[in-house]
Amino acid sequence: MNYSTREEGGYLVLDLEGEVDLSCSPDARKQILDALAKGKNLLVDLSDVSYIDSSGVASLVEGYQTAKKAGQKFGLVGVSEAAMSVLKLARLDRVFPIHPSVEERIREDG
């Protein structure tokens, strides 16, 4: 897994790339929780995620819940097919706010 971050329209966007599995999900979790601890609104871009397992999904759930409690915005954008089919298996595709792109999310925020 590789990751990078960028700022866009009031969000910190965390780009995850490659395979998000048990060997690197603690890393992904740290990136997510660190960003939220800094008070950022966070979008996680999953467009280049070729594989994600339950430990990666757990990091996203933790991010979602942490943001909710703190009153920060959180969401997923550009979810790849591979990631989406795992989210669907977990019935999380209707729990997370999911948008095709950062732009769409910002547009919907209004």
Add this chain to the structure above:
Amino acid sequence: MNYSTREEGGYLVLDLEGEVDLSCSPDARKQILDALAKGKNLLVDLSDVSYIDSSGVASLVEGYQTAKKAGQKFGLVGVSEAAMSVLKLARLDRVFPIHPSVEERIREDG
């Protein structure tokens, strides 16, 4: 491995597709030798070959030598990168007549 044949400009063209390894190279060999036994001029199209091992290469060598003895034409066309790098390792890239396509081979035959 899958294969199919077609006739083009006086040649029988044998299209090999996928992985040509020990589990199917006897099949490839049979197709090649059968075509030559029928007196055909033969081109083997390797554009969709994703992998070829020494047993697959051996079938090509046997075809080349059989054709030569019988005075029939033989050659490779559209050799994929994967196949070409194996032919190079075997120093066969300068032994086999190789052309980018059936059309080019026919043009060069004149």
Add this chain to the structure above:
Amino acid sequence: MKTQKLLELRFQASADRLCLIRPLVKRVAEVVGCQGDLADQLVLAVNEACMNVIQHAYKGDETGEIVLEILNNKKKLLFRLKDFAEPVDLESVQPRDLDDLRPGGLGTHFIREIMDECVMGHLKDAQGNYIEMIKRIS
């Protein structure tokens, strides 16, 4: 067609082995006729079972050994995972209620959703546990 063992893999209970095993499981799935999404799901299920052994059976002890046997016949594909850790409490292996949103508790759910049969037990001839996961092939 009789049941045959396609292959057996042995590796340490370490998360960095998982990425090596996934492409093999995917190819096995494809070769026996599970294409596309189904092949990916089988990869996920086997991966989750390995993760559970790493995290719960061996509790993070990376010196533990995992054995993955893959068998098939015309009708099914069988993944048998063995560990040599202390016998686990089989009753405790339960997915979380999906409506009770919390991080974790998804692995066993994935396995049960994806596989047609799934049995866990204790090894008979050694200390350890096994999980057998069967996918019917149509």
Add this chain to the structure above:
Amino acid sequence: MKTQKLLELRFQASADRLCLIRPLVKRVAEVVGCQGDLADQLVLAVNEACMNVIQHAYKGDETGEIVLEILNNKKKLLFRLKDFAEPVDLESVQPRDLDDLRPGGLGTHFIREIMDECVMGHLKDAQGNYIEMIKRIS
């Protein structure tokens, strides 16, 4: 980094197992830093060594078992292939002269071209043979 065993594979000496093993070898190669063409070459070399065991050590007896161990450290990647066939005449394992064009005789040439070191021998603790192939990682 000490030498570690990445994994061990066991499978029958049958040609239809080869396609299952290639994606695993490719991923191992990539993970230790061999990209693109080099990863493909390592796949070819390991495949050729397995073919030789199937064809020459076990002489087509598909009940024979092959063990592939993959080890690495910071400097090299080691593939060790073991069979339990009759001890082979090590002197006879020779590539053909490449200028003497004939079908066959390329496998050992591929292995020697691709690998940095290659040693064959007889097993000490059982009947059988091994081949160790080492690729230095830069």
